[in-house]
Amino acid sequence: MSDQLESVEDFRIRARAWLSDNMPKLDPAKEYNTNRVADREWVEHRALQKQLFAGGFAGICFPKEYGGQGLSPAHQAAFTEESVSYEMPLRLNVPSLSICSGMLLDMGSEEQKQTYLRGAISGEMILCQFLSEPSGGSDLAGLLTRAQRDGDTYIINGQKCWSTFAYAADFATCLVRTDWDAPKHRGLSMIIVPVHDDATHLQRVRMVDGSEEFCEEFFTDLVVPAGNLVGTENDGWTVGQRQLFYERQAVGGGSPYVSGQPPARGGSSATVEEVARAVGKDKDPATREIVGWQSALDTVNHQLIKRITVGMTSGEYPAMASSMMRLAHAEIPQHKMDVMLDIAGDEAVTSVVGGDGYLRSVGVQFLMRQGASLGGGSSEMSRNMISERVLMMPREMAADRDVPFREVRRGR
């Protein structure tokens, strides 16, 4: 192959043919994209990823030396467009490929990249993040899980939570404290740990909509090889920042490592138009105005992602500009949930005999409304980032700045 990248149009034609020959078509009778993931999906999606890998369409924006295709975001966008009517390994997009793999590409050692990055791209393994802890969500750097160096190993003790899809993953990138005498940001390390180990007790957390995709983990003397350290010891914050960058990008909808998009109809992506038609309000002028507005907002959300991605790629915008995507990607979907609830009316709270329960899903979704401004960093943190890192306004006072971590006051 020459150094010249294949043109996007040539690639698109090749992808179209390959998809049609190799990937299963979406089944109209099957339910996709619900907030509960069936166990079979994990088996299927691993197989689908292996299929993509074998066909040369996995990890389109990852370098070839780690199993990717070394192509551009435009190629990825074309592939996603072509893949909409096929089953795709969507469950592996976030966090495994877009967040953990993105971080490992930038910060991992050659050996780690060959093992874990290649593993994730080839469908051999699934990665997840062990970041948040019960002691505090936004104040990530105040985490308490400790890793003690012991010869060629680290011994890990502590507790993590909010780890999405951990139950289905093989390895996690785990942020731990390795130095208690350093100020909080300077005593952290990122270590790759196995998810399923006798020293780790993992349980799933049930959310208000009934989903159980988040997990919490308790580590009691979990032993991992010292070679699993990503970057250098006590420089875990730098590594974590990189991972958070990919998280914001993925949650904001602008990740180049996400392949495929959810099918249009399904629990969490019902359109406002569908709801309006379902309750027979589609000819009502007031409803039409609301639907038109929501459609405009959804369009603007996409346009914003595109613009900020361009700005960050060209260097015109700082990396923290991604916080604007993050903020809009909470506000606009929340507005949509409010609008859908209003339009769905009484059918959002009680199902109808013989109905498919479709409109009640609008009500259930509404229960999880605030999830959009909490997951992947709260909107309040985004607003701090935008004001302090984009507008360069003075930073908030922090009582733990430059204080040895063991002296920092903590709640009970």
Next chain:
Amino acid sequence: MDLELSEDQKLFRNTTAKFLDNELPVEKVRAINKEGGGFPAEFWTQGAELGWAALLVPEELGGGSISGNGFQDLAIVAEEFGRLVSPGPLLPVNTVIAGLVEGAAIGGPDHTETIEGLMSGELIGTWAAYEPKGHWDPLNPSTTATKNGDNYVITGVKDRVEAGDAAGVFLVTAKTASGVALFLVPADAAGVSVELVDSLDFVRHHATVTFSDVTVSADAMVGTESATADIVERMLQVVVALQCAEMNGAINRVFEFTVQWAFDRYSFGRPLASYQALKHRFSDMRTWIECCNATADEAVKAVNNRAENSARLVSVAKAYIGTKSVQIIQDCVQMHGGLGVTWEHDCHLYLRRATTDRQLFGTPADHKRRIADLIGL
């Protein structure tokens, strides 16, 4: 605010900004307001020399743009107008030109001379689309054009006609026996009378124009009757996208000086910019502005490229920017405290311009309903 401007376009933006800043800084705009508003004729002819009325005209008719993307270039001018609340008939003249160019392309009567006059800046044209008490409904006029031999007789009242007092020619939407048509009517034709009305904008004038049995020849028609809806659609997209660019220029400028104010103004021994409650509001505004920039760029690109989805993207931009721009400016007024609602402070100049752009050629509510139509609800 397009992040992907060519070098030519960046240069064009700089020279436009410099020219406006030299000729009509905000103090001069205030002086014009004091004298009753409108615009200095020589300012507009100078602008025309810079190409402000030639960007939508094809090369074979003497127009053109350096970048080859005339509408994008025009939107740059509109944005700079918004940044300095500039006077001048940028929107009406270019909207009329868009209509005439469209009419010429489909083989209607020849209006080359009018196009040349408009390009030179000597002739001012404006679209007489609105009618008294009517909401925005350009394809349903009550003004009539009655065929009389080789002529048409036009009768009716149009209002909210921008720069109606300065116009030498009106582009009039009128009902014919078989549909709706567009006619070019000279301001000095017998039976035309113009009455200035009060405008919210700081300098721009609007007028009510009465057409009492005004006779024009059949050659005054723009395009053909059957193409009227398409021509009106093009004109609508042009004027609305320019409004969006102008509102965008206004909010970006207001936000800049308001952020600066937040750094400079101290209370309780701290700058306003250090209060988290205010920082978060600035972050919201910054995000909305980024959304406005994004959607304005996409609308402008779509109109420039005559994209298939341009109607929807223009309405998306108008609904969004029309809604957010005035909210942002009002929030900036709040950040200035009582100063923000004084005549002396510049906030109201921008609020007047943005509100005017917001309300005319379809309110955000009108455009939201139009989006519902366009997405097939």
